[in-house]
Amino acid sequence: MQNRPDLPRSAINPQLVWTGFIAMCVGMFMAILDVQVVATSLPTIQSALDIDPDQMSWIQTSYLIAEVVAIPLTGFLTRLLSMRWLFVTAIALFVFASIGCATSGSFGELVAWRVLQGFSGGTLIPSVFSAVFILFPNERQAVATTIAGVLAVLAPTVGPIVGGWLTETYSWHWLFLINIVPGIVSALVAGRFLPRQRIDFSELRHLDGLSLVMMATALASLELSLKEAPTSGWTSLYVMSLLALFIASGCFFVWRGLRQARPVIDLHNFQDRNFLVGSVLSFVLGIGLFGSVYLMPVFLAFIRGHNALEIGATMLVTGIAQLVTAPIAVALEKRVDARLLSVAGFALFAVGLGMSAFQDPRSDFGAMFWPQIIRGVAIMFCLLPPTRLALGTLSPDRIPDASGLFNLMRNLGGAIGIALIDTIIYTRSEPLGQKLWERLQSGDAETAAFIGAPAQIMAGHMGAFDANATAVLDPLIQTAASVEAMNEAWLSIAILTGCAILFLPLARKIEPPQ
Structure with missing residues (x-):
């Protein structure tokens, strides 16, 4: 595949690059935070816009479907617009859509803006992780990955407390309005300081529209089936039809993509053994990470009766542990084999998940403290080393596509993990x-x-x-x-998380960055 040449790192001013990269991380943080702050305040939005309870979940589902379709397109969009202009365009659209959400006066209007918000926000995470390996030399990649990783997993942790505080102190409109100032600032700073590359509209001539439609159909039908299966039943006609559509369109997309010289997404990245293992680890991390962030608010809200602000205060423990561990993870990644760090991280994360499988109806902050500490410590070792395994040895022209696939695997793991949890609770x-x-x-x-x-x-x-x-x-x-039932769900995702260790012997050793 032919791609535009990357700007040599030696030609880039390091201080300016770090400034532009931090701006990208801020934009990514706001996009991830938006999902969680809205989730905690759905009842308030439902009441304000007089939305039917059966339709309320579409406020989130529309965002997530658009996001999961956008994530794997990051590689193509990067080749088309360049990394700089993709980020600036995506964050500008995200801000514009946030204003639209805040001013929505009906359910249909809000869902339409959420689709645009999800699609624009979906490209931000893989763009940031691509930037780590494109902009920085090996010795700086661990620090850059840590900054991006901390913000990526901190956003869901602080989301409930931010959402609860905004809703109770101001109004639901501020769930979207808080994106405006950070979004505009990050767009201006990134546009000023990120390396400049030309926009290549010739990429549009090579875009396979049929493959794009098949990919979008496959991912959307999978997301919908995972959303509906726990309540409608996995063998219901509707869910089975969605799964059949996913399999048919997905198989066609893969078949067509592997036969083309310029596919929408370069699936040949999976031929790289380390990228394949890293993607599996990303998928498993999604199950445990999204699953735990989902299960804790459910328990604290429906069993303990806490409001969003109290839930957020409880869940801050994970974020604090994660922040304290981050510099230790960076130091170790420079000295220890990424495979060994991944084994330690996933083993510890599985233990932290398993410790939550022994709760009773009176469990609260005290019972959740140490499991959260262990999970918070483990998360950085489940994110940094697998990211290096997956992306650290690829050539720069392959990284945008690979980053999109890598991050897509984590989101799909999260969607499947939540569907598994809901199925266990319902059945x-x-x-x-x-x-x-x-x-x-x-x-x-x-x-x-x-x-x-x-x-x-x-x-x-x-x-x-x-x-x-x-x-x-x-x-x-x-x-x-x-x-x-929730305890069984905790135990299930703990076992699945522990199974990630079985794949690590398949990865090749890579030298730690010096």
């Missing part, structure tokens, strides 16, 4: 509740303590409960059954 809560009733009726003291059954009801009890006792115990058992 396991009822049978677990029945088992709790059976154990309670047999006089099991441990079960009574777990659900928090009043002592006066359990005193000397054996057999069926009367109507009054049943009325008291039923909500307790439903809550306890939901907790047990």
